[in-house]
Amino acid sequence: xxxxxxxxxxxxxxxxxxxxxxxxxxxxxxxxxxxxxxxxxxxxxxxxxxxxxxxxxxxxxxxxxxxxxxxxxxxxxxxxxxxxxxxxxxxxxxxxxxxxxxxxxxxxxxxxxxxxxxxxxxxxxxxxxxxxxxxxxxxxxxxxxxxxxxxxxxxxxxxxxxxxxxxxxxxxxxxxxxxxxxxxxxxxxxxxxxxxxxxxxxxxxxxxxxxxxxxxxxxxxxxxxxxxxxxxxxxxxxxxxxxxxxxxxxxxxxxxxxxxxxxxxxxxxxxxxxxxxxxxxxxxxxxxxxxxxxxxxxxxxxxxxxxxxxxxxxxxxxxxxxxxxxxxxxxxxxxxxxxxxxxxxxxxxxxxxxxxxxx
Numbered sequence: 001x002x003x004x005x006x007x008x009x010x011x012x013x014x015x016x017x018x019x020x021x022x023x024x025x026x027x028x029x030x031x032x033x034x035x036x037x038x039x040x041x042x043x044x045x046x047x048x049x050x051x052x053x054x055x056x057x058x059x060x061x062x063x064x065x066x067x068x069x070x071x072x073x074x075x076x077x078x079x080x081x082x083x084x085x086x087x088x089x090x091x092x093x094x095x096x097x098x099x100x101x102x103x104x105x106x107x108x109x110x111x112x113x114x115x116x117x118x119x120x121x122x123x124x125x126x127x128x129x130x131x132x133x134x135x136x137x138x139x140x141x142x143x144x145x146x147x148x149x150x151x152x153x154x155x156x157x158x159x160x161x162x163x164x165x166x167x168x169x170x171x172x173x174x175x176x177x178x179x180x181x182x183x184x185x186x187x188x189x190x191x192x193x194x195x196x197x198x199x200x201x202x203x204x205x206x207x208x209x210x211x212x213x214x215x216x217x218x219x220x221x222x223x224x225x226x227x228x229x230x231x232x233x234x235x236x237x238x239x240x241x242x243x244x245x246x247x248x249x250x251x252x253x254x255x256x257x258x259x260x261x262x263x264x265x266x267x268x269x270x271x272x273x274x275x276x277x278x279x280x281x282x283x284x285x286x287x288x289x290x291x292x293x294x295x296x297x298x299x300x301x302x303x304x305x306x307x308x309x310x311x312x313x314x315x316x317x318x319x320x321x322x323x324x325x326x327x328x329x330x331x332x333x334x335x336x337x338x339x340x341x342x343x344x345x346x347x348x349x350x351x352x353x354x355x356x357x358x359x
Contacts, residue, residue, distance in 0.1 A: 003061040004028040004035075004070050009092040011053040020061050023068070033068050036331060039104040039139075040073045041131055042093075043112035043124065043148070046085030055241040056108050062320050063327040074099055076131075078123040079112070096127075100134060106330045107135045111147035111239075118160070119151050129155050140330045141231050146197060149235040153201050156233075157209035161199040168195050170247070170271025171314060172220035172238075181214050181226065183234065183325045191318040193238035194247055195220045196270075201237065211235065219271075224322070231333075234326060240319030245308050247273050252302050259289060259299055266290075278307050 002021040005012040016022040028035075038060055044052045053073060060069050074094045081089065109131070116122050128151055135142045144152050150161040171192050176184050206213055206225050215224040220238065227233035239246070247270045254267035266286060269279055281303060288300045 002028070002068055003057060004068050006070050006072075007092055009053065009073065011050060011057055014050075014054055015058060015061065018058075020058060022061070028068050031068065033066060034331070034335065035070055036065075036067045036105045036327065036334070037070045037072060037103070038327075039099055039107040039135075040071060041107065041109040041148075042073050042075050043079060043110050043128075045113050046082050046088075049085060049088055051243065051246075052110050052241075055243060055246075056110070059241055059319055059323040060108075060327060063324040065324065065328050065331045067327070067331055069327075072099060072102075072104065076124050076127045078127050080123075096131060100138075104135070104139050105334050106327065107131075107139045107142040109142060109144045109148040111145050114147065119147075119154055125151070125155075132156070136232055140333050141234060141326065143234040143236070143326060145236045145241065146239060149237055150199060150201060152233060152235065153205065153209065153211075157211065159201060159205040159209050161201050164198055164200050167198050168200070168220060169197075169250075169268075170195065171273050172217045172271070174215045174217040174220070174223050174238075176215050178212065178214045181212070181230070182329055183224070183226065183322055184214055185325055187318055187321045187325075191215075192272075192314040193217070193220070193223050193240050193318070194242045194270075194273075194315060195223075195238045196247065196250060197237070231329060240315055240322065242315070244311050244313040244316075245304075248304065248307060248311065252304065255286075255289070255302065259293060273311070274307070275310065275312075278310055281307065 002023045003012065003015065004025055005016075005022050006025050012022050023031075040053065040056055042049060042052055057071050060071065063069070072094050073092065074096055075089055076096075109128075112122075112124065114122055119125060128148075132142065132152060132155075153159040154161070171194050174191055174193055176187060176189050176191075178184070179189075200221055203213065203216065203222050206222055210228045211225045212228070212230065213222050213225045216222045223236060223238045223240075225235045227235075251267060251270060254263065257263045258266050269282070274282065285300065285302055291297075292299050
């Protein structure tokens with residue numbers, strides 16, 4: 001169903017050019033289709049702001065629900081931004097005050113870069129708690145990605161993430177472990193998800209918090225879980241929103257950090273991402289880069305175009321299915337709330353009607 005271009009945000013035109021259905025606000029007003037308003041708290045650094053918008057907007061817009069989606073991006077003032085990022089936010093983003101005044105049906109919270117050993121020391125810690133607490137009371141469901149999941153697990157459940165020792169980086173196979181929850185309806189029992197993180201919340205920590213695990217990987221750990229009320233908080237540890245080339249861009253960034261002396265070791269390949277041919281191409285590039293660096297010559301360009309053509313995306317269809325299920329349940333719950341009171345059939349403490357089925 002269509003995304004509504006309710007602002008001049010460049011992401012709408014980019015998605016339109018990619019073939020997504022994006023309609024103008026005027027066109028949307030002429031159609032008798034239910035509106036859903038989804039917030040995006042984008043905490044990503046400047047270089048990833050626009051890409052993150054497109055990734056999550058695309059997944060919401062690909063939902064099979066009969067609705068028009070109004071997307072409301074906002075961020076936190078406590079996040080440090082350069083002039084370009086600050087200008088982007090000032091021109092195209094809403095404020096949290098505006099969001100609270102207008103209300104939302106659903107909220108997505110992205111990851112963020114961190115610099116402190118404990119999340120509670122980050123400047124965004126208190127503002128993020130404020131947003132999550134407000135959403136818990138006023139929004140049907142909040143979907144948290146990676147760092148946001150770790151923050152919620154710490155301040156709401158007292159479960160601190162733990163360092164992995166090395167970056168968990170690549171594309172990993174997961175299995176659905178709870179087939180009864182509506183979020184995994186129609187999802188393959190085995191599916192891939194990209195991960196990119198140095199820290200982890202373990203299965204035991206999720207269980208101790210009373211959080212319900214829906215999907216996990218023997219290599220990458222828990223990916224998808226939901227809060228004890230089964231829907232108000234949806235928790236991702238992986239990055240199902242990633243584009244096909246997202247890990248490639250991360251790999252290139254790490255290579256350049258090495259080349260400029262910002263990391264000691266040459267970065268390893270993301271696991272299960274490049275095939276043997278691409279790894280051979282990149283090993284050859286590594287040799288050329290090291291030789292150029294040793295000789296004081298300009299660094300060669302990474303052959304990104306050649307690599308990107310051969311990359312496989314083995315996760316987007318599942319991400320689309322989960323997001324569609326998430327949006328569908330928001331639609332169902334909010335539509336019921338608008339038409340009849342909770343007492344007429346929906347338990348506010350069990351909006352999905354699962355407790356009698358799952359124990």
